[in-house]
Amino acid sequence: MKTNLSVKHDLALLFRLLLPALRPSLWPILGSLGFTGLVIGADLLQPYCFKQLLDAATVSFQYQLVLISLIALLLLGAVRSILSYWDIFVRSRVGEQLSASYRKRLFEHLLHLPLKTLAHLKSGVVESRIMHDCGVIGRVYVATQLLPLIANLVQALILLVLILWLHWHIGLASLLVFPLGWLLAHRMTQRSHRQVIQLKMVAEEGHEHLREVASCLKEVRAVGMEAEEIRRWDDWLLRYGRCVCRTTTEHQFLRQALRRLIEWMVLCIVYGWGAWQLLHHQISIGSLLALALYVQHFYATFSAILAARAETGEVAAALQAIDELLQLPREWPDQGKRNLGPLQGNLSSEQVHFAYSSGSPTLHAISFTSSPGTTTGIVGPTGSGKSTLIYLCLRFYQPTKGKIMLDGHDIAEIAPHVLRQQIGIVSQDIQLWQRSIRENLLYGLPETVPWDRVLEVCKQTKVHDFVQRLPDGYEMLVGARGMTLSGGEKQRLALAKALLRDSLILLLDEATSALDALTEAALTTMLRELCSQKNRIVVAHRLATVQDAERIIVLDRGRIVEEGAPEDLRQHTGLNAALYRAQQLPDSVRRPWLEPGG
Incomplete structure (x- = not known):
């Protein structure tokens, strides 16, 4: 009372x-x-x-x-x-x-x-x-x-x-x-x-129930739970109706x-x-x-x-x-260093620890260096902390200990919007707006970017190949979270958006996991050619995706357990070699279709 x-x-x-x-x-x-x-x-x-x-x-x-x-x-x-x-x-x-x-x-x-x-x-x-x-x-x-x-x-x-x-x-x-x-x-x-x-x-x-069902509709239909969800909805309607009647009375x-x-x-x-x-x-x-x-x-x-x-x-x-x-603490995009001077794109971490909650840490003493003009691969089992490390580089989360450096600047002291201007990302969880393909491509880009440049990148990333087959072309609406596009089409679209940002650092978090091997190989070659001066960090489950990297970091349970060139790691008896054998990769370091003239 x-x-x-x-x-x-x-x-x-x-x-x-x-x-x-x-x-x-x-x-x-x-x-x-x-x-x-x-x-x-x-x-x-x-x-x-x-x-x-x-x-x-x-x-x-x-x-x-x-x-x-x-x-x-x-x-x-x-x-x-x-x-x-x-x-x-x-x-x-x-x-x-x-x-x-x-x-x-x-x-x-x-x-x-x-x-x-x-x-x-x-x-x-x-x-x-x-x-x-x-x-x-x-x-x-x-x-x-x-x-x-x-x-x-x-x-x-x-x-x-x-x-x-x-x-x-x-x-x-x-x-x-x-x-x-x-x-x-x-x-x-x-x-x-x-x-x-x-x-x-x-x-x-x-x-909350409506939002969950709408976002998981494919899962509901795939396992035949329509009747169960209808029953849950009927139960909620009954409870809601009783509450409304009492309150209205x-x-x-x-x-x-x-x-x-x-x-x-x-x-x-x-x-x-x-x-x-x-x-x-x-x-x-x-x-x-x-x-x-x-x-x-x-x-x-x-x-x-x-x-x-x-x-x-x-x-x-x-x-x-x-x-x-x-009253919840917020992130201030303009708070921090904004004038960093000329940047090259060197990214490094020094003894970084991180935990999502007060429980066990997700990352332990992570130290690495990634330089412009190179590709650094990050591999490891599911849940080893690969995506978490990417999020830390973007300052989506703050390390509980240690620091991440961009050209000698602690990113914790850099204004978030300035930091993120230097980084392009293609995440495994691709976010698309319920707008046209054109609007999704232009989202977040300066107005000075000409449409001819957008078309050029779309052709390079094979986006143009499927868009020209659509009835409305670039004006077609992609639906909620891109439901009208396939997984591979969404990944190509995300790659195009990342390249259009023209950032110093390119983070690819399972960016080609939904592509077939030939398309992935073609896009990998294209990325090496177009981004030869950029610092490329590639997170992947498939080792084939990172076999052309200059250096591979192997994570397991939040720790770096191996580090080195792909050829060297394959010859060891560590986790990378075990993953390599489990995925039955060919013996050659480079894939046949990437060889000159192949």
């Missing part, structure tokens, strides 16, 4: 996190409050006009005043409608601007979070924070609850004065229901808040049924006592009607204040969740 202390905590959280975010929208907020004030003024004048109308018709018999009051009521209704439109428009704009501001901050922060941090965040939860929670804060709470709440508090005070001014005896009697309404609303708000939190958690589970009861009950009790008091006063000629019909309307309006305003209070817990939870994401 939510205590008064936690309610105060929610309010303190709102003031601490929300007010600074609203400061840039100060003038629109003041404009909104101005429109809201005019609407309230029109609402407060309406009962008074009704009083004048009825009193003129039943007490003073001034028929001209009846006509004037009727015209005033009609004009007041028209003016109020126009003011309400602009009031809602300005409030909606303020709320949406706040939601957009939070979404922009979260999206920018997400792009700069370290990969180690992202690995512990559920994608469904992050999407829910950006799309749902930001919308709840701005569009729902600020636009429909917080800004009207400020005006409603002022309106409630004015209504209280008017009620007591018209007839203080009946007014005080009608206010006796106020404590009962507050107590009932407080109890229901606590129950409603718990239901909202539970509904949010169940909804996030559904988002609590909300609707709080906002409608409870409000109607309180209004009914209040009106019974007002009209009952008012009828008694009418019998004794102590109040006019117009005053009684105005009093009833003011009292009804007061409790409607009171209900709106309670509804805003009921939303406070959910909004405070959303704000806290967003703030927790924003």
Whole structure:
């Protein structure tokens, strides 16, 4: 159960996190409050006009005043409608601007979070924070609850004065229901808040399930688990439906049924006592009607204040969740050395250790040197740390001990975007945008790169061979994560993108694993010719991929167990020789199709 202390905590959280975010929208907020004030003024004048109308018709018999009051009521209704439109428009704009501001901050922060941090965040939860929670804060709470709440508090005070001014005896009697309404609303708000939190958690589970199934659809079909996934989805729908029903019931009861009950009790008091006063000629019909309307309006305003209070817990939870994401340490792309002078592309590591978590280390005392104009192969069993070493070179992760050097500069001191400009990478996990092939090729390239240069590289990497067979050519959409392309086509596209960056260092992490042997050999020859001056680091499972390397580093369980030229390592009885025999490579060092004239 939510205590008064936690309610105060929610309010303190709102003031601490929300007010600074609203400061840039100060003038629109003041404009909104101005429109809201005019609407309230029109609402407060309406009962008074009704009083004048009825009193003129039943007490003073001034028929001209009846006509004037009727015209005033009609004009007041028209003016109020126009003011309400602009009031809602300005409030909606303020709320949406706040939601957009939070979404922009979260999206920018997400792009700069370290990969180690992202690995512990559920994608469904992050999407829910950006799309749902930001919308709840701005569009729902600020636009429909917080800004009207400020005006409603002022309106409630004015209504209280008017009620007591018209007839203080009946007014005080009608206010006796106020404590009962507050107590009932407080109890229901606590129950409603718990239901909202539970509904949010169940909804996030559904988002995560949808994302998992969509990304693993091939796996689901390959093992025939469609029926099982449908069953899991049906179970979630049942749980979600129950939560929605409970939450909706609590909300609707709080906002409608409870409000109607309180209004009914209040009106019974007002009209009952008012009828008694009418019998004794102590109040006019117009005053009684105005009093009833003011009292009804007061409790409607009171209900709106309670509804805003009921939303406070959910909004405070959303704000806290967003703030927790924003407080996660981020990577600053511009922080570090930016002017490194002329670079050649020498890459080395000195006693590098790394662990993904507090558990056992992934890499132990890794030291190597890789120079421009050479190819360094990194091989080893699955899970030996090959890809991790590549990620460390890109500063996707930070070594727990030791350092990696670029031309004598510790990469930990280099601004990340400057470092990554010097490195081109083709990863085994190829990421393509759901855009055209042309847009994927140009992504991340300077606008000065001519299209003729792009076509030239595409022809060299055999991308042009399959693109020209497509109906839309380079304008064809590749689908989500490149689903319309084969694995080999995606790898060729990734190679082309890496070459277009024209970096000093080229990292190839299983870059040709999806290619057939002939295509791989042709691309390997092409890379040696086009990148003869670059520092090439090749990670591979197939030793055939790195047999032309000047030097091979063999990793096993995060340690360098062998290092040297391919010919020398093949003659030893170490891990490289064992892998060589297991893969049944030919005895010759170079493959026949790479020999001159072959």
